[in-house]
Amino acid sequence: MTGPGPAAASASSQRRPRFSTIVWGVILLLFAVYMAVQSVAPGSFDPTLWLPGVVIILGLVLVVAGVIAATRRNEG
Structure with missing residues (x-):
């Protein structure tokens, strides 16, 4: 094989x-x-409120994408 x-x-x-x-x-x-x-x-629009919010949301997206990538790598 x-x-x-x-x-x-x-x-x-x-x-x-x-x-x-x-x-x-x-x-x-x-x-x-x-x-x-x-x-x-x-x-x-208040940039002092939006900037930390955007950073937090992007961080969460990156963490979720990393978890999904790790699970896909372990399955295959």
């Missing part, structure tokens, strides 16, 4: 997300949230 061939290895490396795609997705998501908040409550 042999391991996966080069075709399988190259196929799995092509499925990895690019870092720039993730960064642009986060930037667009933050812009969309900002626009939604401005449409609901115009003029209520």
Whole structure:
């Protein structure tokens, strides 16, 4: 029994997300949230409240993504 061939290895490396795609997705998501908040409550943007909130939410997203990646790696 042999391991996966080069075709399988190259196929799995092509499925990895690019870092720039993730960064642009986060930037667009933050812009969309900002626009939604401005449409609901115009003029209520306080950067001293939003910055820690964004950092906490992004940290939680990274932790969840890390847990999902670890479980997928252990299954395969």
